Amino acid sequence: MSTNTTDLPGGTWNLGDTTVSRFGYGGMQLAGPWVVGPPKDHDAALAVLGHAVESGITHIDTAETYGPRVVNELIREALHPYAEDLFIATKAGGRRDAQGSWPSARKPDELRAQIDDNLETLGVDVLDLVHLRLGDANGPVPEQISEAFETLVDLQQQGIIRHLGVSNATAEQVKEAQSIAPIVSVQNMYNLANRWDDTLIDRLAVEGIAYIPFFPLGGFTPLQSDALSSVATRLGATQMSVALAWLLHRSPNILLIPGTSSVSHLRENIAGAALTLSNDDLTELDQIAS
Numbered sequence: 001m002s003t004n005t006t007d008l009p010g011g012t013w014n015l016g017d018t019t020v021s022r023f024g025y026g027g028m029q030l031a032g033p034w035v036v037g038p039p040k041d042h043d044a045a046l047a048v049l050g051h052a053v054e055s056g057i058t059h060i061d062t063a064e065t066y067g068p069r070v071v072n073e074l075i076r077e078a079l080h081p082y083a084e085d086l087f088i089a090t091k092a093g094g095r096r097d098a099q100g101s102w103p104s105a106r107k108p109d110e111l112r113a114q115i116d117d118n119l120e121t122l123g124v125d126v127l128d129l130v131h132l133r134l135g136d137a138n139g140p141v142p143e144q145i146s147e148a149f150e151t152l153v154d155l156q157q158q159g160i161i162r163h164l165g166v167s168n169a170t171a172e173q174v175k176e177a178q179s180i181a182p183i184v185s186v187q188n189m190y191n192l193a194n195r196w197d198d199t200l201i202d203r204l205a206v207e208g209i210a211y212i213p214f215f216p217l218g219g220f221t222p223l224q225s226d227a228l229s230s231v232a233t234r235l236g237a238t239q240m241s242v243a244l245a246w247l248l249h250r251s252p253n254i255l256l257i258p259g260t261s262s263v264s265h266l267r268e269n270i271a272g273a274a275l276t277l278s279n280d281d282l283t284e285l286d287q288i289a290s
Contacts, residue, residue, distance in 0.1 A: 008056050009274035010248040016163040016184040020087045024059030025052040026257035027071040036100045049078035051263045061257040063091040064117045072121035080123050090118045093133030102137050106148040131167035131187050140170045153181045171200045185210040195289040205253040212255045225288045231281050241272025246285050
């Protein structure tokens with residue numbers, strides 16, 4: 001764990017061999033509706049990425065499937081050549097079909113093609129971090145992952161990938177991946193109302209492995225709760241600000257990647273995550289999942 005600090009809420013974390021801001025940025029919302037096609041406002045998308053880096057964010061999450069290709073290409077246009085301290089995490093293990101669905105694609109040749117696509121669209125020779133995307137659109141699915149993960153390990157040994165992680169994974173799949181090669185992160189759905197990974201988060205914190213929640217604000221169905229509303233009203237803050245701040249309080253290995261296509265919303269997210277929550281606030285918020 002890093003003990004450094006930044007002006008961003010939460011300070012920093014050592015993600016593999018790189019110190020990153022715990023408050024990061026997720027690029028998913030930069031694509032068009034339902035994460036398909038180009039953004040409505042191309043210049044605004046570039047501005048969000050530029051402001052993220054100017055704000056001190058050093059961890060950006062993306063995937064070649066966002067668009068597809070669109071978000072990676074926006075990142076390249078806005079930020080390339082990349083700053084030495086910028087850490088870009090991507091994913092492999094799925095594709096987009098003509099209907100906009102997210103079918104799995106985890107055969108060795110499919111994974112190698114996705115890695116090549118990520119290298120091309122991001123404009124790099126080496127990917128900082130690749131998460132093996134598991135399960136399906138409904139969540140994790142219990143299944144063996146060895147062949148797929150070993151394919152990424154082989155690419156890592158070739159020097160094309162620096163670090164590995166898993167996404168949308170069960171706790172058992174996390175252990176299976178760790179039995180094959182070291183991982184630096186797990187990226188799963190987790191927020192105030194969806195806390196089935198509590199035990200996993202605590203184990204990973206002890207092991208120095210990052211936990212990166214996607215849909216930290218509820219995803220396509222924003223978080224709603226009387227307790228969340230009560231705490232937000234008491235603090236004079238928005239519910240989403242409280243939800244982000246709670247995640248940073250939850251465990252030091254949690255890294256945030258809230259997404260937005262608006263500079264003003266990005267600023268609101270940064271300010272909101274900096275909220276200080278009292279023990280009473282945390283107790284009240286902990287009741288939401290139960």
